Amino acid sequence: MISKKELEKCARSLMLNIDEKEYEMLIKELIVILKEIESFEKIDGLIDVxxxxxxxxxxxxxxxEDCATDSLDINDVLKNTNQSYLDQIKLPKVVE
Amino acid sequence: MKKNVIELHSTDLLKIIEKAKKYHDQFNIFETIIADASDKKNIGSLSGIPYVLSDNISTSDILTTGSSNILKDYIPVYDATIYKKLKEEGAVLIGKTIIDELGLSNTGMYSHIGMVKNPVDKTRIIGGSSSGSAAAVASGLVPFAIGSDTLGDVRKPAAYSGIVGFKPTYGRISRHGVFAFASSFDTVAIFTNSVKDSALITSILKGQDEFDMTTLVDDNLDYIATLNDDIKGKKLFYFKDICDSSFYKDNKELTEILKNYELVIKKCKELGFIVEEIDFDKELLSLISPVSKIIAYSEATSNTANLTGIPFGERGKGADIEELITDARTKGFSNVTKKHLIMGNYFLQKENQEQLFFNTGRVRRLLVDKINELFTVYEGLILPTTGSIAPKLDSNLNENFELILDNFLALANFGGYPSITIPSGVVDGMPVGINIMGSQMNDSLVLNIAYKLEQVIGFEKDMEGDSHV
Known part of the structure; x- marks a missing residue:
């Protein structure tokens, strides 16, 4: 039986949140898939494949060869981030 | 009137852009219409030919969203190899088309800007994930479009909308610059109005690419030159159990589809093909659908791990880096995508890995080994592309297509086989298709078989051009 706790752990490690209703639907959908593969057990010698x-x-x-090549232009790198400082992408403090 | 690339000598880009806007209003096709698209005259074999790319294909300086909010402002700084090749041949990109978010669904209903409607009947879906590209060709707007086929994502929409969809052998065309969904399945694939055009565009796009280690060494074949090769005596097979109409007496629509299929088989035999029915373990075939999902969702979890809202995408809010990324990803992905990713992670958990993920890979091998064995005797598998016509938009559709006939297209992705869908007739006013899958590397033969069949099926007589638009 799938527990919500297990799925919360999976969501957390993917850095995702979903609400209660979505968890209910997720469990239902997972049960369908797990039901469909119950016949794995009937396949002889599956473990040896x-x-x-x-x-x-x-x-x-x-x-x-270990040659230096051009990397992306710094202006191109910064084009898609909305928070930069000088030539760097700005992040919140990671190390206390 | 729908046009073929080969017949299209001149284009009026301004008129096409206007038409693109009109069709977008009707069918919801585009993420971006390139209003200032220009024709650099006579620079290659596709000079001035308009086309579209699905929006998971990188185009420098042009918005490329993957139809997801997490990339809604993303502008790539480099071109996908396929885009580069088409530019070099003079083709004119007129727009980037809607897909199911990051390619993770197969209905055309789950982009961040709404569902794509089928140009044949806009009360119906067109299928996905390469939904907008299918609609652009099916509406007669452009003669070809490029999408990606992970589990039938080009071939199914092609069948639902009455056009040709070709997925070449895995690695035949570079995926450099194409957003990865399930790396062991993903293949660049092509929508056209004819097999000849599929051969032309594939010939231009194929070849090894130093930026994609999975690409194949070029076979150096001219796919147009081999279209007319003699097919007499070539052997095709189909799965007996899933094509027997007596099993589906209560399903009038499927019965009609199978009637159309029987007519195609008759035409095959008249052309000189040998067609044989095969007993194939139905239990194993019924596992195609869950195997597809388990592998695809699992691979997608790592392929989407770089979408953090930091180097690109909408920055999330939070006191620390974890909160900030969680906020960006939670707001950036739709509920459907989030569910698929969480399922993928569940299948990969240490305690589930052996039972779910590895066993699924084992069943994939069993299926592919059996098909490879059949390909030592036969040149192709021929089946109806789908077990239904395009469902209605309001049919409460979920992603669990129950019939094997609605799921078997994924076999071509399991084994990396070339596979093509061509229109074969009309059921309840909607197009249906026939699918041919050949052995690995035999793209030219699959196109050859499809070309010969296309000559005798006469689909265009049943449903002429874009009269439905």
């Missing part, structure tokens, strides 16, 4: 994470591997790891 390697979980699939990508359709296929399209890349190989390659080391590139």
């Amino acid at each position: 390697e979980p699939m994470t990508f359709p296929f591997v399209t890349y190989k790891n390659e080391l590139r």
Whole structure:
């Protein structure tokens, strides 16, 4: 059984708040999905299957030369923040 | 009258912009209309051709919101590779279109500025998430549009609105600059009015990109040149159980869709295809829907973690950094998106990971392995694109499409397969489509099969151009 407490923990770690009504709907929707996958248990040897994470591997790891390249222009970086100071994005104090 | 790229030689951009504004008022298509779009004459193979991009595709100096309040003022500082390529060919971007918020839904009902209406019948949805792009092509406004297909998000709206939707092989087209939703599924996909146009636009967009490590080395094929390849003797298959109309006697709409499907199969055979029915584990097929959701929502939780309201987006309020980010994210995402993200996080919790997330990945592999095995014998899977016509806006629709026929499109995203939807007829005055999925990397063959079928289906006779607009 899904508890609201568990979901509150999930919401908190995602830095999200939702109201009581939304929690109720969320639990209902989750129950539907969990019900749908009850048949996982009937699949023989499922545990021995390697979980699939990508359709296929399209890349190989390659080391590139460690060269300095242009980074974003500081004016471009600051374009989308509405709180900046000099050439930096302004934040509330993090370290006491 | 809807136009094809290949037939469109000259355009009057001013008239198109005016039309865009008019259609937006009717169907709610755009996040941004580029009123000063200009045609740089004769610079490439798409010179002067107007088109639109879904609003999760980065365009420098042009608002790119992902149809979410959290990015409502975001202006990218770089171009997506696909936008760059289209600019180089002279295509003219006339607007950025509405999607379901960040691509996380599939109905066209959940953008931050309201739902997109279907140009064929504006009392109906068009489907999503690439809803505005579908509407822009279906209304006859532009001959092509680019969206993203995570779980059928281009092919389903294409079927609901009577146009062509093509999702190439995973990695065929660069996703650099496209907002990620579920990285193991996301594919750039194309709306057009014809298969030939899909081949043309895909040929322009495909190729390896140093900025996207998942892109494939170019196959160096000219997809238009291979459209006319001989298809006689090519083998197609379908799942017997889900296409048997005797199972759906009480569902008149689906019965009509399957009647249309049977006609298409007949035409396939007349063309020289060999079509066979396959027994496929129905229980396994019924897991496509939950597997899609569990993987997609889980991947979305990390892909949206950078949306904090700090480097971009609306700054939240709060005494400390945690409160400030929580406020920005809580106000910036819609309730639907928040629910999807919380579910994703639930599936990823340590205590649920094995049972939910990993088992889901295992079932994904079982499905893909079985389909790969079938593709050693057959060239394509052919099915009706959907099990219903576009639902009514007020039909109290949730996201739980129950029929396997309404969910199977995700198979192409599970395995990275190329998959195309073409219009195949009309049921209750609404378009329905047929979908062809081929094996990984075989984009040219899928386009070839669809092209041959398109020649004999004669959809345009049933529903002519944009007379409905």
